[in-house]
Amino acid sequence: MNSAYQYMKTGEPPESLTDLMAPQTGGHTKSGPERALLPGFQKDIYGWLHDPVQEAENKVGIVPRTAIELATNKGWTQTPKGPRYGPIANENDPFLQRLKQYGQHVLQNFSPISVQQATSKRPGSNISLPERLTAIRPAPQYLNGSHGRNKYVDRDWKQAHGQ
Numbered sequence: 001m002n003s004a005y006q007y008m009k010t011g012e013p014p015e016s017l018t019d020l021m022a023p024q025t026g027g028h029t030k031s032g033p034e035r036a037l038l039p040g041f042q043k044d045i046y047g048w049l050h051d052p053v054q055e056a057e058n059k060v061g062i063v064p065r066t067a068i069e070l071a072t073n074k075g076w077t078q079t080p081k082g083p084r085y086g087p088i089a090n091e092n093d094p095f096l097q098r099l100k101q102y103g104q105h106v107l108q109n110f111s112p113i114s115v116q117q118a119t120s121k122r123p124g125s126n127i128s129l130p131e132r133l134t135a136i137r138p139a140p141q142y143l144n145g146s147h148g149r150n151k152y153v154d155r156d157w158k159q160a161h162g163q
Contacts, residue, residue: 027126
């Protein structure tokens, strides 16, 4: 599926193992070509292999996770530049402003994933609204290919495949 998706979006076949795991979309991010995660369980396998502790935390139910995030004032929040992990509320803001920020975080956590996907498009993304509604989403940074990329592995792969 990933190979077919990349070919339909870019007109190019996969050129690396990263392309097979997270196909290119034709969009661009600050760190390189945008990649997508297609629906399926492979994202869980990638997550467990990349960071088992974070993946275990991701599997905690929404109610206990939200309670922990509110208690620690740290969690994933949606920003204009995409999701980020950090403070939920600004500690320097007045109490009512912080209360509003906490409320927005709770609403975000409990909104349906399809709504979250429909309303979050990153700058430079080539993942369309219909794709986002079918659970195709940008791949995490560790699957982007530029994060921790070994240029010699790519060179060797290309040489082995006559490219």
